[in-house]
Amino acid sequence: MTQIHISIKKPKTGGLDPVTGLMRFRPVRRHFDTAKNLVIAESFDANLSGQGELTVDLLPTTSAFVWQVIELADTPQAYTRYVEVPDSQTKVEYADLVEVDAGTFVPKDMTGSQLLKVRHASTQSEAETLSAQYPDELVFFDETATTAKAAAALSTLESITAEAQTYGALAKSAMLSARSSADSATATQSDLSSLASNARTAAASVANDSQTVADTANAVAAKGESAIATIDSTVQAVKDKAESASAVLPSTGTAGPGTPEGTTEEPGRDSTGETPAKKATVKGA
Known part of the structure; x- marks a missing residue:
């Protein structure tokens, strides 16, 4: 609502006197508000005070309607005006209201000139939409609200930038840590490779020593087998000589010890008739 201050006076000798009476207000044309x-x-009435003044709250006009004001309604001095009411936070004087044509809503002082239509928007985006929809009209919007939104958007971008920088620093730290871990892993791998090489060398040395021991054992075993064969051969030769010596010893015919007297034994046989085994003394080879 906009406050409109009205003051009506009448002339008198030496000055002005306040006028009392009725003021009638009516929106021209039905319309939709915001x-x-x-x-x-539909009209409403308001009375002037004893000082001939009145302050009334009226809806700001749009391209859809204007206000009809009947001064001193129902009196011979009644006069009708059609005016635009601005959207204002401060009090506006009735005398400063722009008077328009009742049929076209064009200001009277612009009659015969090219009409410039103006629309109002609450935001820049709404103004852009209206401007595209009504290319022959001017569209105004509240720059303060748009600036506040732009500042909020800028603040959001700055916050996003700060977060991105923080995440970038964390990523860099993680990369350096990963690189350090990789270097440590490489050094450990080198140490393990060296240990593996040493282990292979030691294993080869042990295998070589084991082969040497095995070869020596095989040689000793071979010599042992040769010695055993020699011993076996010598023993067999001794046995053969003993058997040969036994075969050539002569028979004596005398009763041997343990033979009873009066018993005649056949040479080469004992009392049982069996030929006893011949005894021979074997000289050492």
Whole structure:
């Protein structure tokens, strides 16, 4: 709402006197307000004070309607005006309201000139939409709200940038840590390779020593087998000589010890008739 201050005076000798009476206000044409309410073209009255003044709250006009004001209604001095009411936070004087044509809503001082239509938007995006929709009209919007939104967007971008820098620092730290771990792993791998090489060398040395021991054992075993064969051969030769010596010893015919007297034995046989085994003395070879 906009406050409109009205002051009406009448002339007198030496000055002005206040005028009392009735003021009538009516919106011309039915229309919708910003809250989507349908406002019908019905009038209301307000009385001037004893000082001939009145302050009334009126809806700001749009391209859809203007205000009809009847001064001193129902009197011979009644006069009708059609005016635009601006959207203002401060009090506006009735005398400063722009008077328009009742049929076209064009200001009277612009009659015969090219009409410039103006629309109002609450945001820049809405203004851009209206401007595209009505290319022959001017569209105004509240720059303060748009600036605040831009500042908020800039603050958000700065916050995102700060977060990105933080994450970048963390990523760099992680990369350096990973590189250090990789270097440590490489050094460990080198140490393990060296240990493996040493182990292979030691294993080869042990295998070589084991082969030497095995070869020596095989040689000793071979010599042992040769010695055993020699011993076996010598023993067999001794046995053969002993058997040969036994075969050539002569028979004596005398009763041997343990033979009873009066018993005649056949040479070469004992009392049982068996030929006893011949005894021979074997000289050492």
